[in-house]
Amino acid sequence: MKKGVIILLGVLGVILLMIMWGMGKYNGLVKLDEGVNASWAQVQNQYQRRMDLIPNLVATVQGVANFEKSTLTAVIEARAKATQVTLSPELLKNPQAFHQFEQSQGQLSSALSRLLVTVEQYPNLKANENFLQLQSQLEGTENRISVERKRFNETVQSYNATIRTVPTSLIAGFGGFTQKSYFQAVAGAETAPKVQFN
Numbered sequence: 503m504k505k506g507v508i509i510l511l512g513v514l515g516v517i518l519l520m521i522m523w524g525m526g527k528y529n530g531l532v533k534l535d536e537g538v539n540a541s542w543a544q545v546q547n548q549y550q551r552r553m554d555l556i557p558n559l560v561a562t563v564q565g566v567a568n569f570e571k572s573t574l575t576a577v578i579e580a581r582a583k584a585t586q587v588t589l590s591p592e593l594l595k596n597p598q599a600f601h602q603f604e605q606s607q608g609q610l611s612s613a614l615s616r617l618l619v620t621v622e623q624y625p626n627l628k629a630n631e632n633f634l635q636l637q638s639q640l641e642g643t644e645n646r647i648s649v650e651r652k653r654f655n656e657t658v659q660s661y662n663a664t665i666r667t668v669p670t671s672l673i674a675g676f677g678g679f680t681q682k683s684y685f686q687a688v689a690g691a692e693t694a695p696k697v698q699f700n
Contacts, residue, residue, distance in 0.1 A: 528677050531673065531677060531679050534657075535679060538682055541657040542594060548643060549584075549607065549647065551643050552644070553584070553585060556577065556578075559633075576613040580614075581613075594683060595682070614640065614644075658684055662681045662682060665681065
C-alpha cells in the first residue's frame with residue numbers, strides 16, 4: 503500500500519509540475535502579446551502626432567504661398583484615407599487589414615514627401631518661421647515613426663519566434679496565440695524618388 507501511495511504522489515507531483523510549467527509558459531506568452539500591443543500603441547502615437555501636424559502644415563503652406571493645389575489636395579486626401587483605417591490591437595491579427603493600414607500610411611508619407619520637395623520652389627515659404635518649425639516637427643515625427651516601427655518589428659519577431667518554438671507552440675496553440683504581422687517597406691521604396699526642379 504505504501505508503494506502505491508508513493509507512486510500516486512509521484513504521478514500527482516509530475517502532473518502538478520507540468521501544470522505549473524504550462525501556466526508559466528502561458529503567462530510568458532501573455533506578456534509577450536502585451537509587449538506587441540504596447541509597441542503597437544507607440545507606433546499609433548507617432549502616427550497620431552503626424553496626423554495632428556498635417557492640418558497646421560497645410561494651413562501654413564496655403565497662407566504663405568500660391569501653392570500647387572494638386573500637391574496640397576494629395577496630402578489632404580492621403581491623410582483622410584489614413585484616418586479611415588481603425589487602429590486597434592485586432593488590426594495586428596488581420597494581415598489584410600494590417601497591409602491596408604500600411605498602404606494608407608505609405609501613401610501619406612509619399613504625399614508629404616512630394617509636398618516638402620515642392621516647397622523648394624517657394625523661397626518665401628522656406629523662410630517662413632511657422633513653416634520651418636512645422637517642417638522640423640514633421641521630419642522629427644517621421645524619424646520617430648521609423649524608430650517605433652523598428653521596435654515594433656523587433657517585438658513581433660520575439661513574439662513570433664517564441665510562439666513557434668517547441669514546446670511553447672503547444673501552449674500557444676491551446677491559448678489561441680497567433681503570429682503577428684510585420685511592418686514592411688512600401689512597394690517601390692527601394693527606388694530613390696526623382697526630384698526635379700523646373
